[in-house]
Amino acid sequence: MNQLRMKHLSPPFRTYVGSSALASIDNELGRTGCRRVVVVCSPSMRSHAALAKVEAAIGARMVGRFDGVRKHSPTDVVERACAALADAKADSVVVVGGGSAIVTARAATVLLAEDLGLRELCTSKRPDGTMVSPRLRAPKIPQWVVPSTPTTAFAKAGSAILDVSTNERLTLFDPKSRAQGIFVDPDVTLTAPVALIDSSVSNALSMAIAGLLSGVDDPIASSQLEGAVQAIGHWWPRLRSDPEDPEARMRLVLAALLSGQGSDHTHGGIAQVLGHTIGPQSSVANGEIEAIALPAAMRFAPSNAEFGYRAIARALGAPTAGAGSQRQTATDAVRTLLEPAGRRRLRDVGVGQSDLSSIADRLTYDWFFTNLARTITRDEVDSLLMEIW
Incomplete structure (x- = not known):
């Protein structure tokens, strides 16, 4: 019988669940030194009282909101989200929503940090058929997630976005863009x-x-x-x-x-x-x-x-x-x-x-x-x- 040999490296991740989950958001933002938070969400989230509940929990740390997320995270939306982060001088992001909001925010934080265009930041295919991802070395601002859906996106380091000019799916991979953790609030989950x-x-x-x-x-x-x-x-x-x-x-x-x-x-x-x-x-x-x-x-x-x-x-x-x-x-x-x-x-x-x-x-x-x-x-x-x- 072969002896087990493996390596399992788990990144730090904090999980809060329940009606009191958002009570911990201020402590977590303070622990990571976040003073200028931008909320990222879809237009539909604006109509829900749950968004105001999240923003109230963030309090005075909140300096802006980008609510233009669209399905499949199109590149033009990622670029606008990045501009919103830059204009607000954001040092952190809180996402309220599902997979598209999470991916849009993650891609925007990568674009904000790296001095390259989206195409240059993405995984590409070599002539021999192998895929290669550029090393993205710049530090990324931290991201927290208040999920509305049971998406796997908040556990991942990759961002799949849609190039609106070519209709291609592009992928960015950067472990530094992975979310710090999630706050699972029942009212937010009921919005989906x-x-x-x-x-x-x-x-x-x-x-x-x-x-x-x-x-x-x-x-x-x-x-x-x-x-x-x-x-x-x-x-x-x-x-x-x-x-x-x-x-x-x-x-x-x-x-x-x-x-x-x-x-x-x-x-x-x-x-x-x-x-x-x-x-x-x-x-x-x-x-x-x-x-x-x-x-x-x-x-x-x-x-x-x-x-x-x-x-x-x-x-x-x-x-x-x-x-x-x-x-x-x-x-x-x-x-x-x-x-x-x-x-x-x-x-x-x-x-x-x-x-x-x-x-x-x-x-x-x-x-x-x-x-x-x-x-x-x-x-x-x-x-x-x-x-x-």
Whole structure:
């Protein structure tokens, strides 16, 4: 039997949850020396009293607000957010919202700190097909998050933005831009529409399952990822039965945190790549594409992923199966969990059959495609796309 050998480095991260979570925001801002805070959110957040609650908790430290966030974090919005930070002489950011707000703020802090244009800051593809990210050495102002959705974005160091001039997805990666922590307030979680929560949960589930099926032997990450799947399996159905349940919403935020942190130590999956590739080009969120692709994508795992299938089945309460049928048991359990989430085929979200070839071409430019647990051939990609179309 091989002896376990691993390295698991976890960045500092502080988590406050519940009706008193925001009471800690002033202490945390003071601890990190933040005196000039800019709030970043979407236009829709302005209509909710929860935003005023967050801003009151920040108090006199708040010097501005950028509320122009848009879906998929377009480059022009990132540039305007960066200008707002610069004009306010911000030394910190508090994000109120979901994935697009978090990513927009994170990308804006990178752009603010580095003396380069967005294109020069992004990951690029070399002629040999490998992906390379520039080293972004400048210090970044700290970011805190008050999440409205169960997004994995607050646990990550990357920022995926949409180039509005070319309609390309660009990626910035900088560990120094990672959030300091989250304040999970029940009133803020109640601002998100259920459809947006469903998309975020689908992404968190896809990320956790891809990590469990990556074949990486990291018991810490595996425990986080299995815990994420188990929590989603329990709290997502409860949210569907009572959409205004703040407990379910907050618990799903914590499931997304487990998924985001655990997956930092494993590999991504082809369902995520498809979400990244199709989502910005369609009328739906990335997570909805991942929900469509995930059951079919689960077969693309390395030969040592059997323990991952078993963990998924166990987390979702599926009956114990023999080694040969464990993959099917896990896949069926995931499909059952996803069934109430909505549309089940790409054609249902406006993807035409004639689009499939260009989707297969574009997905090779996604960083996650170069980091899959096992190589997927073009024929396999084409077959998968036809299956889920």
